[in-house]
Amino acid sequence: MAQTIDAAFVESPLFRAYFLYVSILAVKMLVMSPLTGFTRFKFKAFANPEDGASLKLKPRVDDHVERVRRAHLNDVENIPLFIIVAFIFCLTNPSVAWATLLFRIFTAARFIHTFVYAIFVIPQPARAFAWGTGFFITGYMAFQSIMYFLL
Amino acid sequence: MAQTIDAAFVESPLFRAYFLYVSILAVKMLVMSPLTGFTRFKFKAFANPEDGASLKLKPRVDDHVERVRRAHLNDVENIPLFIIVAFIFCLTNPSVAWATLLFRIFTAARFIHTFVYAIFVIPQPARAFAWGTGFFITGYMAFQSIMYFLL
């Protein structure tokens, strides 16, 4: 990679861990789209007239589909923001072990969030805890970054 | 740029192509907001009481507006994720020609997706193919990145 970018950047253990967990989070988030599509077919609930045309279905709203969509929207609200904030956090000279641990916990929390929201509904506060874990990690990283770059 | 970042990074053909297509995708996504606004005025369908106040309109939901909003939301779900994943993919030492081709196809697919969803509705599977093209490119890049940074 030396011809395109400083090798020390890509090859550092910190950024290797960052790129790995970001890629895993991206795949997790990508899967929400086919999961929504699958749920739409299962419950025959489409958003557009052309989508259910071959099955002669009119658009309708279904609770199961909306639940998957809310889980997806929650990913959209939280995961790209974490990816951005975690990159900046990596530049604040954190310990590799600590940063990697936070990446792992965030990633696990987002998988759990989707599971308890859209796959197998578990009573609250299961989802609140999963969401809150990701929220506080992102908030912590953003706060550390502000302190580092403000001073 | 040598004073702020490694020139080899910004000046490499791979990253120049990446930055160009990301900027084009950003403009494409930005345009969805005025397109929504235009459709709201055209069909006199606003989301907030204060938005239609001067026309004495109450908020209402309109199918044409919702269609544009769904196209926009689909961009929000897919484009930033591609931008993140494609950056990491660029660090996995791909061939410049192959990566640039994928950027071009993704960009074209997202333009087509919006066109057949919100501008001129074409029966399925037109939209499914456009969406799927982008989806599989992002998935492929994420998978390649996981393999590269896991090992």
Add this chain to the structure above:
Amino acid sequence: MAQTIDAAFVESPLFRAYFLYVSILAVKMLVMSPLTGFTRFKFKAFANPEDGASLKLKPRVDDHVERVRRAHLNDVENIPLFIIVAFIFCLTNPSVAWATLLFRIFTAARFIHTFVYAIFVIPQPARAFAWGTGFFITGYMAFQSIMYFLL
């Protein structure tokens, strides 16, 4: 940071300003989630049966909650896109003072947007101006980036 990334990158005044304002925008956007939660509790309007289970509440849609959610969604549509575009804009060799000024105005405009949308509703065109300020800054940066990397 020399062991992980080119110090000139992280330590340049341009990128320090960029990372600072991105972190501030991230915190601003993060706060939208608890603000939604707070509004849901205040007006007893939950999206899922399990959320209001302890209060024996059925899911219902509330105008105050929807207003906060629309403000949040507007952030989701605009802020990550700005963060991406502004990074690329930083690579086009802008003056530090000019770029920092744009970061500041964008950040202020997004705070004002949320305030007049979801905290204290002010008649239009207050929200339109706040949104438009951020929109044109992002558009300008994307256009400059296309010109720079196209040629």
